[in-house]
Amino acid sequence: MGKTIAEKILSEHAGKDVKSGDLIIARVDVAMVQDGTGPLAVEAFNRMKLKALANPERSILFIDHAAPSPRKELSNAHKILREFADKHGAVLSEVGEGICHQRLIEDFVKPGDVVVGADSHTCTSGALGAFATGMGSTDVAIAFGLGKVWMKVPETHRFVLKGKMPSGVFSKDLILYIIGMIGADGATYKAMEFEGEVIENMTMEARFTLTNMAVEAGAKTGLIATDETTRAYLRERNRESDFREIKPDPDAIYEKTYEIDVSGIEPRVSFPHTVDNTKPISEAKGVKIDQVYIGTCTNGRIEDLRIAAEILRGKKVAKGVRLIVIPASRNVYLKALKEGLLEVFVEAGGAVLSPGCGPCVGIHQGVLADGEKVLSTQNRNFKGRMGNPNAYIYLASPATAAATAIKGEIADPREYL
Amino acid sequence: MGKIIRGRVFKYGDDINTDVIFPGKYTYSITDPAEMAKHALEDLDPEFAKKAKPGDVIVAGKNFGMGSSREQAAQCLVALGIGAVIAKSFARIFFRNAINNGLLAIQSEETSRALETGDEIEIDVEKGEIRSAKGTFSFPPLPPSVLEIFEAGGLIPYIREKIGRKG
Numbered sequence: 001m002g003k004t005i006a007e008k009i010l011s012e013h014a015g016k017d018v019k020s021g022d023l024i025i026a027r028v029d030v031a032m033v034q035d036g037t038g039p040l041a042v043e044a045f046n047r048m049k050l051k052a053l054a055n056p057e058r059s060i061l062f063i064d065h066a067a068p069s070p071r072k073e074l075s076n077a078h079k080i081l082r083e084f085a086d087k088h089g090a091v092l093s094e095v096g097e098g099i100c101h102q103r104l105i106e107d108f109v110k111p112g113d114v115v116v117g118a119d120s121h122t123c124t125s126g127a128l129g130a131f132a133t134g135m136g137s138t139d140v141a142i143a144f145g146l147g148k149v150w151m152k153v154p155e156t157h158r159f160v161l162k163g164k165m166p167s168g169v170f171s172k173d174l175i176l177y178i179i180g181m182i183g184a185d186g187a188t189y190k191a192m193e194f195e196g197e198v199i200e201n202m203t204m205e206a207r208f209t210l211t212n213m214a215v216e217a218g219a220k221t222g223l224i225a226t227d228e229t230t231r232a233y234l235r236e237r238n239r240e241s242d243f244r245e246i247k248p249d250p251d252a253i254y255e256k257t258y259e260i261d262v263s264g265i266e267p268r269v270s271f272p273h274t275v276d277n278t279k280p281i282s283e284a285k286g287v288k289i290d291q292v293y294i295g296t297c298t299n300g301r302i303e304d305l306r307i308a309a310e311i312l313r314g315k316k317v318a319k320g321v322r323l324i325v326i327p328a329s330r331n332v333y334l335k336a337l338k339e340g341l342l343e344v345f346v347e348a349g350g351a352v353l354s355p356g357c358g359p360c361v362g363i364h365q366g367v368l369a370d371g372e373k374v375l376s377t378q379n380r381n382f383k384g385r386m387g388n389p390n391a392y393i394y395l396a397s398p399a400t401a402a403a404t405a406i407k408g409e410i411a412d413p414r415e416y417l
Numbered sequence: 418m419g420k421i422i423r424g425r426v427f428k429y430g431d432d433i434n435t436d437v438i439f440p441g442k443y444t445y446s447i448t449d450p451a452e453m454a455k456h457a458l459e460d461l462d463p464e465f466a467k468k469a470k471p472g473d474v475i476v477a478g479k480n481f482g483m484g485s486s487r488e489q490a491a492q493c494l495v496a497l498g499i500g501a502v503i504a505k506s507f508a509r510i511f512f513r514n515a516i517n518n519g520l521l522a523i524q525s526e527e528t529s530r531a532l533e534t535g536d537e538i539e540i541d542v543e544k545g546e547i548r549s550a551k552g553t554f555s556f557p558p559l560p561p562s563v564l565e566i567f568e569a570g571g572l573i574p575y576i577r578e579k580i581g582r583k584g
Contacts, residue, residue: 023562040448040488074445117486120486135513136510137486139513184432184483185506188480188508218483361442362441380436380484382437384460389440
């Protein structure tokens, strides 16, 4: 019987043939925590009297959610991670190195891996053909110490994407459209597998935006088969030898298959306070915005910054709007610097900050005032997400964000391209 | 074990996310359980943490606990002494975190529809029964492996027990 990508990877890691619905103990290749969830994982590790890391060079602690630290309490949390990494020989990703998910895809995750992270957007790495899923701190502490976790092999929902992406419409619009269609729990516990001509023609950078947001439909992970685009991405990162072919069997069994023609999709905007509350740009235009944020693990990659810079070049941010731009990693930051993109943002009147999660988690760098509205390229717009439950978060693509920054109200990027 | 949970219901809607259960801005600064308890559900119902007593039960709609993987979302409810969360469905990371922290998470559409804030209920974990003036509802008992973790009080005591036995 044929297997889905999830069943293939998990069979390898369970050491036996498994299928959806099976409860398994899976070997873990990469385990990670970030500074919000890491201290709890360290505490759990110690309380369980675990002694050493199963796989130190692929156990990673990221300082990204509040980096650089804005307060002494967070500085102390960071210190816990540094000391743990030092004591056990784990990898530490320091202030300024970037967001965990971006760093993972750049330098750590290989096709075919099982990745567990104490962060819900760990599913991002799934675009590399890896089974990557978010868990709590205690689960990841166990993965650190024992090199394995228990899980249920998920059923897979297949998304066959056909047609041609219209100009001004990006993978962010596509995933917002899909989540709007199936709902915030439309794929709970499932793996989402994306395929079809749209995926074949899509860059790796854009693919990561799709898998990043799988969890916003409740999914355990998002997956994409590897191909020559995957190989080229790894080659550019000097790790072509990590490439492996990962693809589903032609007779794999899917719980559901959605066929979507993307040709008619418009730029999309998610309205407060849920991701699935998404509308076409035609119904979103004109909403007055106080702050625009371009960045995050969803849309802080070089391609995102190029699109935003193309729209903002030679223009000014509207009066009364703050524009914040944060490259997702040091690697992205350096590229943007060399390509002159940061200059474009600064000249337009934006504030460019150092790599990290920025205002997305509501701890620092752009917390909103009561009643304010922000349009962000991030993945989540829950009440209070950005630090103030009395603020309103709209989600969109980097192109829509750039157009909105110029106009001061939600704007159609197709008018600027 | 014969564990019986008694308390009052606090009823909420669908898609209650981890940002309103325990805001991200507190994840670093608040680590003391007693202090965590004070902020439970703060951005959804600021009165909840003041009014809830040990044993009280949250009843919600579908997809309870969606969003962030932060384990504090389960821990703050445990710290407050919440007896159980009953929902039409749960987001998967929250469900794992609930089990791992010894918080009873019961999936029951019927109960979720029937109960309202203020209802007095009794949950018989072993029998898989929820009793109230509005009727008795049954829920499937926890799978044995999960029940073992729950009975140990969570994954940490469970693993310690296991390692202790081996060592």
